[in-house]
Amino acid sequence: MLVRIFFFTALLSLAGCSSVPDSIKLPESTSLPAFEQVVAIPENHKGKMVRFGGVIAEIENKEQGTLVELVQFPLKSYGRPLVSDDSPGRFRAYVKGFLDPMVYKKGRSITFTGTFRGIEEGTVGEHKYGFPVIDANGYHLWKEIKEVEVSSIQLWHHPFWINHTYYPFYPYHQRVIIRNGRDGAGAKGGAATKETGSRNQ
Template structure:
């Protein structure tokens, strides 16, 4: 019984702590559209639809009073509002930020925006015509891409099993890198 509790308590604590990750202030999920696919049925005329979308910045253009960015849409985590790096893109959108933001500081960054759906904008992707949903941004967050390392669970099991039988120096499990957003 004690062996089971030894694993259940830390496991439960880690699940509780992991679920405490919340979206940055201003990007909380209210009654907002949180997927690019849901924009297909949205009302583009009323300027009343709240959206929270994210993805990778493809292009940014500074204008007189605003900065316009083209974003490759990616699925956004429901709780943390981070773009999910492993997700497939399902389209692009234009986000309009108030004021000046240096376009080079946005290039190739991951971003989550929350704002009002304010119509459509015609454009081109290479030679193809494309209609971009346009979002008037109220709040946004730029995510830092980092490399996190993880260990294969089976290698740790082999390591601890060897220690149990008196091998104090054995192969240390291999670290594997993977990209993540913070």
Template sequence: MIRTSLLLSSTLVLLSGCASIPEPLRGDFPTSTPAQADGNSQAVRWGGRVIDVLPESGQTCLEVLGMPLDASARPLDLDADIGRFRACKSGFLDPAVFISGREVTITGRVDGEVTRQIGDYSYRMPKVSVDALLLWPERPEIEQIRIHSDPFFGPWWGPAPVVMYPWPLARPHERR
């Protein structure tokens, strides 16, 4: 009995560490990207970095640079661009919270297209009516610290190897 409960509790602890999609973002969605959207009312789960916040009467729209999502539906920290989209949610989203560069993931339905002038280029992007919106916490910056061992007291003949340790940077919180 003790062995069974110990096995069950250790299994639960191990499984709880696995990546999972947050509850509001769960569901089956097609693998289309903003660049592939055709303007029909398909259900989508897209994510990326906030470019601009556009408060309007009754709703707030976020202009987002689309990025591929990982297994937990968080945007990957890559330079991959899958197209821009405009995500509109009823109510007010504070531009001081949804600042440029923050990562978001949304679920909703494509609700037509909008055109925005970017420099001299007229850019068409899909407009999404948002059902669920998740603002991800900022990623900590990681710095590699190099530690050199004493060359005369290593476990092998010759100098000891250089060891790299990832270490979070202790910088004051800065807004982008």
């Protein structure tokens, strides 16, 4: 019984950390093409819903809205970009309204949902580049984490008896400090059926 309680508690903790923020959540039936699929055959995906994320490379506020250029990275199960030393490319997201460049600044991780518009010609430095473009209707700015303390329950294989009941594992508490990490979910968001955004508090 004791072991089951510890397992149940651990599962609840994991579930709470892996939920998709409301602002980029979509119906479970939504079919989302991978970034590589869209780039390979863009004409087959025009008008379809996508969820792309990455690290902000450029941000420009225009009269009709905000243009965000990103280095794309694959997403974790809950929507956060999995930042690494390798990226399959860049994309652009157009957002209606104003995004403050001091908040949505270069290097921050962000995820967008929206409709794929097509390929837009541009440049990266002096190099010509074709950017996949989405018209965003939801976005989530992810929290930057410098240090996080992780507590978990581990099961040590050491049999013991309690009130004449045999338990094959002995639970113990483990405390781990992760420094200079980039992971962690942000806070509240809004519905993604209309243009919404969220960022960490």
